[in-house]
Amino acid sequence: xxxxxxxxxxxxxxxxxxxxxxxxxxxxxxxxxxxxxxxxxxxxxxxxxxxxxxxxxxxxxxxxxxxxxxxxxxxxxxxxxxxxxxxxxxxxxxxxxxxxxxxxxxxxxxxxxxxxxxxxxxxxxxxxxxxxx
Numbered sequence: 328x329x330x331x332x333x334x335x336x337x338x339x340x341x342x343x344x345x346x347x348x349x350x351x352x353x354x355x356x357x358x359x360x361x362x363x364x365x366x367x368x369x370x371x372x373x374x375x376x377x378x379x380x381x382x383x384x385x386x387x388x389x390x391x392x393x394x395x396x397x398x399x400x401x402x403x404x405x406x407x408x409x410x411x412x413x414x415x416x417x418x419x420x421x422x423x424x425x426x427x428x429x430x431x432x433x434x435x436x437x438x439x440x441x442x443x444x445x446x447x448x449x450x451x452x453x454x455x456x457x458x459x460x
Contacts, residue, residue, distance in 0.1 A: 361386065381454070387449075400438050401416070401438075405454070411428070419442050
């Protein structure tokens with residue numbers, strides 16, 4: 328019985344530590360969160376840039392970007408073959424710095440004050456995007 332109790336406590340402890348690491352990574356802006364369908368999806372993401380190309384994006388994604396020398400200008404490139412896509416950039420205070428919806432093939436330059444969160448929402452979108460300095 329002791330062995331089972333120790334195993335259960337160890338399992339709970341491991342679960343709590345993993346949950347704390349995931350929550351901490353998300354809070355620090357490490358990694359990308361996804362919700363939806365991605366088919367033929369290829370991504371390159373880092374601390375200062377984020378790009379992806381895909382056959383289908385239907386849903387939302389979020390990624391934090393950290394400019395090297397704020398304020399910095401982010402260059403946004405979007406290519407649309409089908410469907411629609413929107414891009415929203417918010418600063419650390421939650422203020423919207425940039426928002427554009429139903430973007431065709433277009434480019435934008437946006438000055439950001441520091442760390443920002445980029446949210447991309449695709450509605451059966453086929454194409455690509457690239458966001459970075």
